[in-house]
Amino acid sequence: MIRATEDQEYYELSSPTALPKASGFLWNEQMMVHMNCRGYAVAQFMQPEPAKYSHAPNLEAKTFMQPEQPYYAHHPGRFLYVKDEESGALFSAPYEPVRVLPDQYTFAIGKHQLVWKLEHNGIGVEMSLSLPRVDAMELWRVRVTNLSGQKRNLSIYPYFTVGYMSWMNQSGEYNEALQAVVCSSITPYQKYQEYDRIKRLKDRTFLLADRQPTAWEVNNEAFEGEGGISAPSAILQERLSKGEARYETPVAVLQYSLSLEPGEEQEYRFLFGPAKDEQEITRVRQSYFLDRNSAGEDGFVQAEREYAEYIREGRGSIAIHTPDPDFDNFVNHWLPRQMYYHGQTNRLTTDPQTRNYLQDQMGMSYIKPKMARAAFLTALSQQIVSGAMPDGIILHEEAELKYINQVPHTDHCVWLPVCLSTYLDETNDYGILEELVVFAESEEVASVHEHINRAMDWLLQARDERGLNYIDQGDWCDPMNMVGYKGKGVSGWLTIASAYAFMIWAEICERSGQLQNSEEYRLAAQETNAVINEYLWDGNWYARGITDDNVVFGISEDQEGRIYLNPQGWSLLSGAADLEKQQKLIRAVEEQLETPYGVEKLAPAYTAMREDVGRVTQKHPGTAENGSVYNHAAAFYIYALYAVGEREDAYRLLRKMLPGPDQEDILRRGQLPVFIPNYYRGAYRQIPHTAGRSSHLFNTGTVPWVYRCLIDGLFGLQGNREGLQVKPQLPADWQEASVTRWFRGVELQIEMKREAGVSATQVYVDGRHLVDGIIRDLNSDAGEVKVMVKLPVAEME
Numbered sequence: 055m056i057r058a059t060e061d062q063e064y065y066e067l068s069s070p071t072a073l074p075k076a077s078g079f080l081w082n083e084q085m086m087v088h089m090n091c092r093g094y095a096v097a098q099f100m101q102p103e104p105a106k107y108s109h110a111p112n113l114e115a116k117t118f119m120q121p122e123q124p125y126y127a128h129h130p131g132r133f134l135y136v137k138d139e140e141s142g143a144l145f146s147a148p149y150e151p152v153r154v155l156p157d158q159y160t161f162a163i164g165k166h167q168l169v170w171k172l173e174h175n176g177i178g179v180e181m182s183l184s185l186p187r188v189d190a191m192e193l194w195r196v197r198v199t200n201l202s203g204q205k206r207n208l209s210i211y212p213y214f215t216v217g218y219m220s221w222m223n224q225s226g227e228y229n230e231a232l233q234a235v236v237c238s239s240i241t242p243y244q245k246y247q248e249y250d251r252i253k254r255l256k257d258r259t260f261l262l263a264d265r266q267p268t269a270w271e272v273n274n275e276a277f278e279g280e281g282g283i284s285a286p287s288a289i290l291q292e293r294l295s296k297g298e299a300r301y302e303t304p305v306a307v308l309q310y311s312l313s314l315e316p317g318e319e320q321e322y323r324f325l326f327g328p329a330k331d332e333q334e335i336t337r338v339r340q341s342y343f344l345d346r347n348s349a350g351e352d353g354f355v356q357a358e359r360e361y362a363e364y365i366r367e368g369r370g371s372i373a374i375h376t377p378d379p380d381f382d383n384f385v386n387h388w389l390p391r392q393m394y395y396h397g398q399t400n401r402l403t404t405d406p407q408t409r410n411y412l413q414d415q416m417g418m419s420y421i422k423p424k425m426a427r428a429a430f431l432t433a434l435s436q437q438i439v440s441g442a443m444p445d446g447i448i449l450h451e452e453a454e455l456k457y458i459n460q461v462p463h464t465d466h467c468v469w470l471p472v473c474l475s476t477y478l479d480e481t482n483d484y485g486i487l488e489e490l491v492v493f494a495e496s497e498e499v500a501s502v503h504e505h506i507n508r509a510m511d512w513l514l515q516a517r518d519e520r521g522l523n524y525i526d527q528g529d530w531c532d533p534m535n536m537v538g539y540k541g542k543g544v545s546g547w548l549t550i551a552s553a554y555a556f557m558i559w560a561e562i563c564e565r566s567g568q569l570q571n572s573e574e575y576r577l578a579a580q581e582t583n584a585v586i587n588e589y590l591w592d593g594n595w596y597a598r599g600i601t602d603d604n605v606v607f608g609i610s611e612d613q614e615g616r617i618y619l620n621p622q623g624w625s626l627l628s629g630a631a632d633l634e635k636q637q638k639l640i641r642a643v644e645e646q647l648e649t650p651y652g653v654e655k656l657a658p659a660y661t662a663m664r665e666d667v668g669r670v671t672q673k674h675p676g677t678a679e680n681g682s683v684y685n686h687a688a689a690f691y692i693y694a695l696y697a698v699g700e701r702e703d704a705y706r707l708l709r710k711m712l713p714g715p716d717q718e719d720i721l722r723r724g725q726l727p728v729f730i731p732n733y734y735r736g737a738y739r740q741i742p743h744t745a746g747r748s749s750h751l752f753n754t755g756t757v758p759w760v761y762r763c764l765i766d767g768l769f770g771l772q773g774n775r776e777g778l779q780v781k782p783q784l785p786a787d788w789q790e791a792s793v794t795r796w797f798r799g800v801e802l803q804i805e806m807k808r809e810a811g812v813s814a815t816q817v818y819v820d821g822r823h824l825v826d827g828i829i830r831d832l833n834s835d836a837g838e839v840k841v842m843v844k845l846p847v848a849e850m851e
Contacts, residue, residue, distance in 0.1 A: 055717060056726060058383045064162040064169070065388075065728050067091055070149035075125070075750055076726045078163035080183065081395055082364070085190040085327075086402050088123075088752075089168055089183060091161040093148040094131045095215070096123065099190035099256075099328055102404050102450045105241075107190075107259040107328035109217030111274075111303065121678060121732065121749040127151060127283055132326070134196055135211040136177060137289055139311075144289065147172055147179040151283045163728050165391055166362040176202030178319075186357040187364045190256075191327025191338070193357060198322075200314035207313050209268075211289060214261050214306040214326050216274075226272040226304030228296065232335055234262040235272055235306040237299070251452075256328040260335050261306035264323040264343050264354070269294035274305035323354055368394025371420040371480070372764065372771070373794040377787070380715050380727065385764060388728045393417040393757045397425065401753050404453035405446040408433065408466040409530060410755055416473035417758030419480045420765070426477050431491055434470075434505045439493045441508030442516075443467050458532050464516060465529040467509035468551045471559035474506070476762060479773040482798065484566050503568065510559055510575055513552045521585040523548040525599060528668075530620065531679055536668035540602035543666075546590045547598060547620045553582035553628035565775050583630040595639045596621035596630075598656075601666040608656070615667065617646050618656045619684075623691035626698050636698060643691070644703070649738035651723065651746040652683035652710040653691060659737040676737025676744060683734040683746075685711055689759035696767025701783035708763055711756075713748070722746040730756050771795050771804070777830040780817045780841065782806055786848035799834030804841040808848065816844040 056067050067076050070092050077090040085099035098104045108130045127150075134147045146152035148161065148170040156172040169182045178199035183192060200206045216226065219239035226237035237259045243252050271277040271294040279287025288294050294309045312320050325342055329335045342353035351359075370390030374382050397418030400406045406414070415429040433447050443466035446459035478484060487503040500508075516524050525538035525545035537543040556579035563572035590597045590606075598608025598618040608618045622639045625631040631639060647654045659681025660671035673680035688707060695704035711730050713723040723734060725748035732751035735744050766772045770781035771793065778797055790807040817827040819841050829841065 056714075056720060058380075059162070062383055062387055064164045065383075065726055066163075067161040067726060068159060070159055070161070071155070072721065073724050073726065075123070075724050075748075076161065077750060078168050078726070078728060079395075079752060080166070080168065080185050081399055081402070082185050082187055082190075082361070083399055084188065085185070086399070087183070087185070087192060089132070090125065091148065091170075092125070092131075092150045093133050093146075093170075094125045094129045094150065096130070097192070098402060100402060100404075101254075101256055101328075102452055104402060105255065105328070107256075108215050108326075109219055111218050121751050122747065123750055130215040130217055131213075132181075132183070132192075132194070132215070133213040134179060134181060135213060135286070135289055136174075136179065136198070137209045137211070138175070138177075139207040139209055142290075143175065144285065145174045147181055153284065163726060165387065166365040167358075173201060176200065177206065177208065184358045185361050187360045189327070189338075189357075191325050193354060193361075194324040194326060196322045196324070197319055198312065198314070199319035200316055203316050205313065205315055208311075209289075210310050210312065210322075211294075212261075212263075212306075212308050212310075212322070212324060214324075216259050216304045216306055218303050219257075219259070224299070224301060224304065226299040226306075228270045228272060228298070229332070229335075232260075232262065232332065232339055233264075233266055234260050234335060234339070235270060235304075235308070236260050236329075236332060236335060237272070237304040237306065254330075256330045256334075258329045258331065258335070259304075259306070260325070260327065260329055260338075261308070262325040262335065262339055262343075263308060265310065267308040268311045269296055269309040271295060271297050271307045271309075272304050273297040273299045274303040277305055277307055325354075365391065365394075368398070368421055369796075370761070371796045372769065374764075374769070374791065375793075376791040377789070378709070378715075381709065381712065384712055384727050389730070389757060389760060390421060392729045392752060393761060394421055396753070396755075396757065397421065397429075400449060404450040405448055405455050405459055407446055407459060408443050409463075409469050411447045412466075412469040412473040413755045413758055416476045417761060419477040420758075420761055423477060423481050423483075427481075427483065427486060430470075430474060430477065430486070431489060431502070434491045434502060436494045437505055437509065439496050439498055439508070441467065441505075441510075441512030443470070443509060444494070461528060461532070461535065462526045463528040463532070464524055464526050464545065465548050465551065467513050468548065468555045470506050470509050471555050471562060475558050475562060476758075478562065478565075479766075480797070482773065482775060484775070487562075487566050503563075503566070503571075506559060507571060510556060510578070513555065514578060517549075518542065518544055520544075520589055521549075521582065522546070522589060522600065523552055531670060533670035533673065533679055534599075534668050535670075536666060537599050537601050537607075542604070543600060543602040545599045546586070546596060546608065547618070547624060549582060549590070550586055550596065550621055550624040550628050550630055553579045553586065553630060554624055556582065557628060579628065583628055586625065586628070586630040587635075590621065591635065593638075595642045596625050603666060605666060607667060614658050614660045615656050615664070615671070616658065617642060619643065619647055619653060619687050619691055620655070623687075623694035626694035640695075640700065640703065648707070649683060649736065649745060650710070650719070651734045651736075651738070652685065653688045653707050654681050654736040654738065655679060655684035655687045656681050657736075658740055661740075676735045676741055677749075678733060680737075681740075682736040682749075683710075684736075685730055685733060685756040686754055686759070689756045689763065693759055693763050693767065696763060696783055699783065701767075702785055704763070704767060704783070705785040708760070708768070711760065719746070723748045725750060730754065730760065732756070769793050769795075769804075769806075771797070771802075773797060774828070777828050777832050778802070780804070780824075780827045780829065780843055781815065782843060782845065784808075784845065784848075798832055800832045800836050800839055802829070802839045802841055804843060806843040806845060808845045810847055812844045812846045814846065818842040818844070
């Protein structure tokens with residue numbers, strides 16, 4: 055049903071109905087399109103804020119993807135109707151909206167291309183989607199082949215949703231000079247002050263064809279008629295009526311009549327996207343279909359090639375070969391791609407949340423460290439002189455803090471040393487600490503080192519009399535908005551995370567020669583850990599926080615939300631949990647939070663509003679932050695398990711982030727293993743029949759942490775000031791693994807094998823035993839370095 059192709063370039067699904075929400079996504083820095091296997095689409099582009107060019111049939115809120123995105127008959131899509139002119143038989147590709155099950159079907163997700171191939175009644179259809187490297191538009195190829203032994207007379211109808219564009223003004227028509235359907239609208243606005251912004255928007259949607267169609271229809275209601283979208287009345291006629299839309303919902307439908315001999319095929323190409331005006335569409339037509347480069351390629355072919363090159367730039371820093379080929383495929387091909395998307399596009403927003411921005415750039419430290427470096431400096435330039443970080447990072451001069459970034463959160467300073475540490479591990483660029491950066495709304499300039507000192511000091515003073523960090527209206531958990539809005543509630547997790555941040559920053563200070571700062575923040579970490587154990591330890595695990603009314607929650611006395619995952623994992627990182635506490639809390643997590651689909655964020659899930667905790671308790675049990683397998687939190691916990699040497703638990707939970715490998719698990723999750731979703735449904739002990747379903751949301755801070763789990767934990771190939779520390783934590787049933795590690799301009803070929811008689815990890819470079827396991831003197835002139843790692847034969851736990 056699903057498989058990776060032999061060259062590992064595509065992941066294929068052979069049924070349009072087994073996993074109806076299975077999907078893939080493509081992006082560039084101006085747009086994103088998310089397509090499912092049946093032809094439904096969610097797409098946005100930036101101008102500079104997110105906007106749509108393919109709309110729903112009603113005026114919709116300005117959201118991108120929803121968790122567990124619902125699809126419906128008139129959901130925006132990209133379809134091809136195929137009609138046999140002899141018999142009148144009708145089917146559609148990829149599957150919607152006619153829903154005739156094809157004789158053969160493949161949905162192939164590639165890194166730079168999505169492809170659908172199907173056969174029905176002797177007709178083959180191949181549809182492919184790619185993007186340009188820069189422009190906001192979709193590049194479509196449609197190939198129709200006569201697979202039968204007789205001549206076939208067909209009509210094909212490419213159908214691209216335009217949808218309900220505007221209640222103010224919308225229309226559409228076919229422009230013969232452009233060979234394009236052009237639909238126009240005006241973005242609704244009320245205040246005259248908004249006009250200057252509105253008039254610059256790309257309020258046209260175009261479908262541009264490389265071939266003149268036989269006929270067309272631009273009026274959605276006229277196209278569907280009484281047959282609806284699954285059997286449009288207009289297709290029953292010999293020719294479409296060449297209609298237009300005048301303050302009516304437009305659609306872009308073209309008709310091509312073709313007569314195919316046995317074995318003959320015809321290919322059609324289309325451009326679909328937004329434009330400011332017809333002059334822009336004219337330029338697009340010229341550059342993509344008419345102009346040719348020195349190699350004879352038109353702009354369409356050149357754009358496809360350049361986009362493939364753009365995606366290849368997101369190669370990760372490891373390639374692995376292990377006893378688990380499905381895991382290898384994901385780590386080598388799909389995980390770095392998802393991480394690259396996050397860091398390269400900032401999730402297609404002009405004001406990413408500070409925590410998201412920093413963690414996404416933590417991931418870019420493995421892919422494009424120069425970009426990560428610049429991003430850290432950008433973030434620090436928006437810090438205020440007190441040391442506080444803003445709730446969002448402004449990336450465009452016209453941007454403003456919106457949505458959740460208007461709600462005060464208290465965690466953003468924590469991420470500075472945590473995320474910067476990865477950049478330093480990868481690059482050894484401790485010079486960044488001496489870079490001078492301004493403060494926001496101030497003429498004061500200070501070094502990066504001083505900026506982070508102030509961030510740590512802010513965390514130390516934003517506390518109550520006990521030494522616990524205030525939560526305000528949220529920490530990492532956005533919807534935990536009513537714990538501390540009165541100004542007294544505190545976050546147990548944030549206090550623990552602050553201790554970890556102090557410890558990380560103390561280590562960075564020590565390595566950079568700032569010994570006094572190192573001592574100060576190491577002491578701050580120790581004192582914070584003592585406070586944590588005094589006020590938050592509940593006997594078997596740590597509490598999540600204390601409300602404005604001094605009620606401790608996330609404890610054994612609670613009927614719902616009695617245990618939260620984050621305080622447990624971060625206490626392993628911060629050092630708050632001694633060995634006895636470690637064993638207790640790990641056992642509690644396994645017993646109460648672990649499921650077949652991963653580890654839940656909290657349990658039991660809330661079933662009703664708890665007004666001293668907030669809207670997290672209003673979310674449906676088992677979804678999002680209310681008790682799902684929230685993979686971001688799970689990745690924190692897995693990283694923490696590796697940090698304390700719990701390799702078996704760590705890998706078991708890490709592997710559960712991917713669907714499969716057995717078919718039952720894949721069907722339950724409903725997702726292909728080409729990205730890690732924001733969450734899988736949880737509340738496993740409360741609502742077991744829905745547990746495991748994927749949210750299909752690929753915007754998630756999970757992925758850089760999973761990469762850290764691989765680099766720092768599973769394969770133990772973490773950088774430091776001296777070089778590369780080799781300290782793998784392979785699961786006991788792996789007898790060997792090999793890793794290619796690209797590190798500071800050097801390619802290391804690393805073989806790991808268990809050998810009888812080996813009592814501790816041994817690292818050899820060119821036959822030379824490295825006692826401390828650190829590979830030193832690495833530089834770009836070193837060429838390929840071969841490393842042998844001998845491991846003890848492990849006892850199965």
